[in-house]
Amino acid sequence: xxxxxxxxxxxxxxxxxxxxxxxxxxxxxxxxxxxxxxxxxxxxxxxxxxxxxxxxxxxxxxxxxxxxxxxxxxxxxxxxxxxxxxxxxxxxxxxxxxxxxxxxxxxxxxxxxxxxxxxxxxxxxxxxxxxxxxxxxxxxxxxxxxxxxxxxxxxxxxxxxxxxxxxxxxxxxxxxxxxxxxxxxxxxxxxxxxxxxxxxxxxxxxxxxxxxxxxxxxxxxxxxxxxxxxxxxxxxxxxxxxxxxxxxxxxxxxxxxxxx
Amino acid sequence: xxxxxxxxxxxxxxxxxxxxxxxxxxxxxxxxxxxxxxxxxxxxxxxxxxxxxxxxxxxxxxxxxxxxxxxxxxxxxxxxxxxxxxxxxxxxxxxxxxxxxxxxxxxxxxxxxxxxxxxxxxxxxxxxxxxxxxxxxxxxxxxxxxxxxxxxxxxxxxxxxxxxxxxxxxxxxxxxxxxxxxxxxxxxxxxxxxxxxxxxxxxxxxxxxxxxxxxxxxxxxxxxxxxxxxxxxxx
Amino acid sequence: xxxxxxxxxxxxxxxxxxxxxxxxxxxxxxxxxxxxxxxxxxxxxxxxxxxxxxxxxxxxxxxxxxxxxxxxxxxxxxxxxxxxxxxxxxxxxxxxxxxxxxxxxxxxxxxxxxxxxxxxxxxxxxxxxxxxxxxxxxxxxxxxxxxxxxxxxxxxxxxxxxxxxxxxxxxxxxxxxxxxxxxxxxxxxxxxxxxxxxxxxxxxxxxxxxxxxxxxxxxxxxxxxxxxxxxxxxxxxxxxxxxxxxxxxxxxxxxxxxxxxxxxxxxxxxxxxxxxxxxxxxxxxxxxxxxxxxxxxxxxxxxxxxxxxxxxxxxxxxxxxxxxxxxxxxxxxxxxxxxxxxxxxxxxxxxxxxxxxxxxxxxxxxxxxxxxxxxxxxxxxxxxxxxxxxxxxxxxxxxxxxxxxxxxxx
Numbered sequence: 028x029x030x031x032x033x034x035x036x037x038x039x040x041x042x043x044x045x046x047x048x049x050x051x052x053x054x055x056x057x058x059x060x061x062x063x064x065x066x067x068x069x070x071x072x073x074x075x076x077x078x079x080x081x082x083x084x085x086x087x088x089x090x091x092x093x094x095x096x097x098x099x100x101x102x103x104x105x106x107x108x109x110x111x112x113x114x115x116x117x118x119x120x121x122x123x124x125x126x127x128x129x130x131x132x133x134x135x136x137x138x139x140x141x142x143x144x145x146x147x148x149x150x151x152x153x154x155x156x157x158x159x160x161x162x163x164x165x166x167x168x169x170x171x172x173x174x175x176x177x178x179x180x181x182x183x184x185x186x187x188x189x190x191x192x193x194x195x196x197x198x199x200x201x202x203x204x205x206x207x208x209x210x211x212x213x214x215x216x217x218x219x220x221x222x223x224x225x226x227x228x229x230x231x232x233x234x235x236x237x238x239x240x241x242x243x244x245x246x247x248x249x250x251x252x253x254x255x256x257x258x259x260x261x262x263x264x265x266x267x268x269x270x271x272x273x274x275x276x277x278x279x280x281x282x283x284x285x286x287x
Numbered sequence: 288x289x290x291x292x293x294x295x296x297x298x299x300x301x302x303x304x305x306x307x308x309x310x311x312x313x314x315x316x317x318x319x320x321x322x323x324x325x326x327x328x329x330x331x332x333x334x335x336x337x338x339x340x341x342x343x344x345x346x347x348x349x350x351x352x353x354x355x356x357x358x359x360x361x362x363x364x365x366x367x368x369x370x371x372x373x374x375x376x377x378x379x380x381x382x383x384x385x386x387x388x389x390x391x392x393x394x395x396x397x398x399x400x401x402x403x404x405x406x407x408x409x410x411x412x413x414x415x416x417x418x419x420x421x422x423x424x425x426x427x428x429x430x431x432x433x434x435x436x437x438x439x440x441x442x443x444x445x446x447x448x449x450x451x452x453x454x455x456x457x458x459x460x461x462x463x464x465x466x467x468x469x470x471x472x473x474x475x476x477x478x479x480x481x482x483x484x485x486x487x488x489x490x491x492x493x494x495x496x497x498x499x500x501x502x503x504x505x506x507x508x509x510x511x512x513x514x515x516x517x518x519x520x521x522x
Numbered sequence: 523x524x525x526x527x528x529x530x531x532x533x534x535x536x537x538x539x540x541x542x543x544x545x546x547x548x549x550x551x552x553x554x555x556x557x558x559x560x561x562x563x564x565x566x567x568x569x570x571x572x573x574x575x576x577x578x579x580x581x582x583x584x585x586x587x588x589x590x591x592x593x594x595x596x597x598x599x600x601x602x603x604x605x606x607x608x609x610x611x612x613x614x615x616x617x618x619x620x621x622x623x624x625x626x627x628x629x630x631x632x633x634x635x636x637x638x639x640x641x642x643x644x645x646x647x648x649x650x651x652x653x654x655x656x657x658x659x660x661x662x663x664x665x666x667x668x669x670x671x672x673x674x675x676x677x678x679x680x681x682x683x684x685x686x687x688x689x690x691x692x693x694x695x696x697x698x699x700x701x702x703x704x705x706x707x708x709x710x711x712x713x714x715x716x717x718x719x720x721x722x723x724x725x726x727x728x729x730x731x732x733x734x735x736x737x738x739x740x741x742x743x744x745x746x747x748x749x750x751x752x753x754x755x756x757x758x759x760x761x762x763x764x765x766x767x768x769x770x771x772x773x774x775x776x777x778x779x780x781x782x783x784x785x786x787x788x789x790x791x792x793x794x795x796x797x798x799x800x801x802x803x804x805x806x807x808x809x810x811x812x813x814x815x816x817x818x819x820x821x822x823x824x825x826x827x828x829x830x831x832x833x834x835x836x837x838x839x840x841x842x843x844x845x846x847x848x849x850x851x852x853x854x855x856x857x858x859x860x861x862x863x864x865x866x867x868x869x870x871x872x873x874x875x876x877x878x879x880x881x882x883x884x885x886x887x888x889x890x891x892x893x894x895x896x897x898x899x900x901x902x903x904x905x906x907x908x909x910x911x912x913x914x915x916x917x918x919x920x921x922x923x924x925x926x927x928x929x930x931x932x
Contacts, residue, residue, distance in 0.1 A: 030386060038375060039374075068861070075899055098372075099370075102384075103387075104335070105335055105362070106388060107356055107358070107360035108356060195905065198901070205891050205894050206891050209891050220896075234899065250895075250896075286296075286337065286338040287337040
């Protein structure tokens with residue numbers, strides 16, 4: 028698997044898109060710091076962007092990479108390699124190269140601005156870690172979609188729809204249901220609804236780091252207990268890991284059944 | 288060498304293979320023929336494990352290949368469409384496949400024979416169709432395996448290269464390799480094949496030598512013999 | 523002329539000679555404060571030397587000065603009150619007074635003043651108290667440089683640090699208060715000031731203020747109190763240069779204003795509070811040059827708040843800047859700095875060219891359904907906030923800062 032991983036990330040590192048992605052983040056980092064002129068404030072603005080853009084890019088790249096590397100995949104399938112090796116290798120290779128673009132792209136401007144001396148270093152690191160998680164999650168989800176759809180345009184459409192759903196529509200439904208069932212205890216429902224969407228989950232994780240946990244405590248005892256203690260962070264991270272493992276496992280299952 | 292029994296495969300509602308029973312003996316060139324959509328590629332890909340059959344058995348050297356992967360170490364495959372990762376150079380691709388297989392390879396001779404040397408450092412995305420097919424050939428023939436599966440090997444080749452290809456195939460045959468070829472070029476089949484199998488609508492319509500087919504269809508020419516089958520079938 | 527001067531000097535020396543000093547020490551003939559008080563007369567000075575005095579229910583009913591030299595310790599042994607003052611012109615300074623008895627029926631204090639005017643309580647350390655200093659129906663007093671602490675964990679079995687009830691002209695200055703129920707408590711107190719105090723880690727309020735008109739409090743620091751600071755049912759309050767920090771919790775705020783009229787709130791800092799200022803039914807208040815930094819809500823307005831003016835304040839990195847629970851607005855926001863402001867300043871006059879709308883739709887939603895807070899900073903919320911900004915439906919449409927500043931006010 029390491030070999031496949033190496034080759035697909037090698038392949039991607041040379042593709043124009045990796046540079047575009049890297050430069051996009053580099054520019055974003057510098058612009059944010061220039062406009063805010065304050066590392067802590069830039070981190071908050073960055074969060075808003077990261078939880079929207081990273082999943083979108085992961086989704087697009089996942090689908091694009093799968094369809095574009097079909098021939099390469101077929102070439103590999105004829106080699107004495109396990110299917111799970113091939114697909115997991117490609118998946119991890121893609122996720123790693125996207126993550127590297129993200130880490131370097133954002134890391135460089137913030138290092139220039141002295142993130143290491145800033146108190147925001149931990150906020151910033153948790154932001155990057157969450158960004159890496161989101162990359163792995165959305166690449167896996169979109170590869171699953173691509174595996175299920177031979178038609179590129181359809182696959183692309185579904186993938187974008189999935190992103191739109193998780194990034195926007197889900198929260199809309201979530202908000203409306205909270206408002207409709209206003210009279211009932213909602214804290215458990217809210218927690219579960221948060222866990223079942225990786226974007227919401229990542230957002231909450233970053234917010235906890237950005238010290239809005241007490242604000243969340245405003246809403247009641249269950250929240251306070253969950254977000255006010257280390258428990259919340261541990262559970263959130265575990266669920267986030269599940270969000271990577273389950274789609275990755277689905278890639279193995281789906282690719283094992285597929286005809287090429 | 289290869290034993291296939293009662294192989295079925297559907298793609299959605301389309302039935303592609305309807306219970307194929309086939310035995311391919313070790314050694315010699317074996318051509319799989321049939322009109323478009325008759326299931327040739329599906330059959331080949333089933334042997335390779337790229338298509339997963341709905342039912343039936345496939346054994347290579349008396350070992351079932353379903354859900355296996357290590358047996359492919361002994362198979363060289365030439366895919367129908369020569370498409371590769373565009374960002375790699377020819378050299379890198381060859382190196383990579385060698386690295387993945389971990390077998391000794393005779394790539395430099397083949398590069399020489401096929402005249403690929405000037406293209407070694409070019410990116411695969413910038414190559415013409417014919418050159419890519421040559422790269423495809425190098426990748427296929429550079430390893431020493433018992434079984435060779437060639438899907439439309441002649442696509443896009445110029446006459447000189449075609450002669451080279453035939454030479455290579457004959458050489459492989461001489462050292463006792465089993466070679467499975469699908470093609471639409473009948474002259475190629477006539478010239479090369481020891482045995483043919485004719486697929487029609489997912490069934491084996493005929494299996495035997497070219498002579499036997501000629502006798503059966505009462506046609507001297509293979510192309511006509513095939514045409515005869517198809518017109519009979521449609522009539 | 524010369525004669526008059528000589529006479530004056532003679533008088534002064536004479537007066538001094540009449541100020542009798544009683545010395546108390548563990549090995550002296552007079553070895554307890556109670557004993558000294560018994561023989562003391564008005565105008566006496568009692569000097570208590572270093573040592574441990576296990577005494578309680580000490581009643582001072584004469585005008586005397588109680589002075590601790592070398593930090594003598596009075597230990598009440600957790601039984602009842604320690605010192606009760608029932609006379610005018612009493613001063614107490616330089617003691618460590620500890621272990622006041624907790625009671626559910628009586629408000630025992632380390633030092634209590636009842637109907638005593640012109641008192642001074644200074645430079646004492648009060649430890650493990652129930653109530654620290656309690657002043658009832660007294661005037662013209664000074665409470666200064668005391669350090670009052672306890673180990674309160676529950677509201678019902680703890681007392682206040684400095685507790686004033688029905689008082690006038692009292693100065694509470696430079697005291698430190700922690701681990702109590704309320705750090706400082708004012709009820710029916712007028713013309714008084716609270717300044718330079720540090721009140722932190724108290725169970726309920728850092729400062730609790732009720733029915734007390736015409737007071738001023740300034741340069742105090744309130745940190746990490748259970749519910750912050752509450753100022754209620756009072757008129758003409760002047761609050762300035764105070765710091766309200768880290769009052770995190772489900773129902774805590776930097777400052778709670780309830781039924782307050784005609785107050786000036788200037789130059790204060792509100793940082794990292796769940797709610798910076800929570801104003802309920804408060805009218806004619808000037809909020810000027812305050813800093814609101816990193817609060818959940820900077821200002822939350824509920825109930826009827828009329829003709830308040832918010833000018834020249836800094837609102838920096840708050841989750842919500844202003845929250846309203848109604849569509850009505852009779853308050854003015856002008857010339858503030860808002861870190862959320864994304865407008866431009868083409869004429870370079872330091873004032874943004876488009877107005878800023880500090881109330882977001884989401885703050886309105888979060889008011890109605892608190893659980894929606896989990897959606898804070900999500901894209902969907904940004905979208906609905908934006909649409910509400912373009913055409914206000916749920917939030918007051920006239921609530922605008924027409925002259926938002928481009929730079930933070932230093």
